[in-house]
Amino acid sequence: MAASTAVTELHPKTILSFNQSPDILFDRSINPFVGCEHGCIYCFARPSHAYHDLSPGLDFETKLFAKPDAARLLRETLARRRYRPRPIAMGTNTDPYQPIESRYRITREILEICLETRHPVTITTKSDRVLRDLDLLVQLAERQLVAVALSVTTQDPRLSGLLEPRASSPAKRMAALARLVQEGVPAHCSVAPVIPAITDCFMEEILQQAGDAGVKSAGWIALRLPHEVAPLFREWLSVHFPDRGDKVMSIVRSMRGGRDNDPRFISRMRPRGVWAELFRSRFRIARKRAGMGRPRFELDCSQFRRPQDGVQMQLI
Template structure:
């Protein structure tokens, strides 16, 4: 990776609109028709803009039995994410819909405006048994379009009404827009919030996650949540070797200064189409460092770009992984930060009223 490529789309994480090939989709070959001469005929392409399509699924709660994640159910109010984090492990989900995991993932978004209604119906089912619902597991619940749709807030209102516990993961300080709900839920031990901080360098953040909140805003949001009594977790995710790992100690130290008592780190994961997207990003921004970065990534993933196997996919191995663990452990000890376990309360759950019915109790 010794040649620097020019950014195809400034201000976007992905540098191209790759066509997914995992599902046998036909790729188009040049045949001399008008599509091969669009730019010559119509002029340069206009600025790439974000579009939002509303969809109305029949269910909103997804259940899983994965042994590698600490929750068994989740809600994703949106598909795709305008934050444009080039390393996002969720990018391949767009390929299921014949869309690019590159630029399509961050520009062709989908919103589910009936999410709260569907959740209310799910929680009201006679056999429903409550356990914490995770939000922000696939796409960010507080990405920019949340300011317009407020789907995440509507879901939280249902959870508060039903006394149902929720965990939230985000890269945005927009979470503070719902601080009134979060503070009330926190008093009843119904919520915990994790904010992911990748780097403290705003310029690097602008390359990695171009439309996410700045690192300073995320750290400030963590501090405000702490002051409001909301249980918070600082997630240093992902750790990108030779790119972001230098910020690990400073992020932990800053978290300690803010009174945060829980922090963790997650190594870079490059499933499916994310690996070539990330390699292309390296060629654009760090061509002189690309081979080193990928060499370390492969060293912690058994010689591959990614380890998809249960039990090991979230647990890197090797010398570099041991070094990151040791550094993180020392940093947490110095800062007085640990790995908190948030015991959310499921005993207060009360099925919500649906269809205009009044609550019996």
């Protein structure tokens, strides 16, 4: 029996988070939710739930937080005279299209503000619910203001159900990528995370299907196991893959300098060693064969206009 989900509303004073990390391509982000209903066992954001005195395990999946004031706070931020636009990243910590978005519609409200103010935004998700906002995404795309990445881990629905129990099926994610391309929305396929001896065998198939759907760019991210994620993942392996758990972790450590996780800037995003080079070579060849390249989304910051005082502009 699936665990029930409880949602608590948060009312922060600010909504944009800024970072100066040298290995991340964005400098600001919005997370409408804390915790994630998708329940991906490998999620690197799980340890953040400890800030709320909750567990990175089941609590992260079932005791969620929503920020219903997000759009209002964003409007206030964008209205400040000193604010200078750069793309806002969504989906960097927890998924903006997890199931509770259907009720709260916070992500949609944020996209409405971005369209109103002509502010660029990027989205990363594991859900085909992104298509519910296709009307806004098309308008943003027409103005070169949006790019959407769908993360696909495997093509096996059973394995996906074990890894990502409440995320959209792989087939639905692929269909969503195809629809975004069809409607002119810049779409990117992220093969993430690549889990050695569990999901890496699907790499070529994922890329070929994405290429057949018209997707023009793709990237990959190796499995990361920070803090409490490592023991949670080990436990998951012992339950679902007891025959190869030791092999999986041995390969992970070989790519992370002998540890379960490498927390250092730059190297945390670029695994090393023989296995890492093998995955990197396989990915490069498969991406080229599928007719795709590296992501090169050029979003336009020059159209930005500050929101009107307390009045939403007509979305035209």
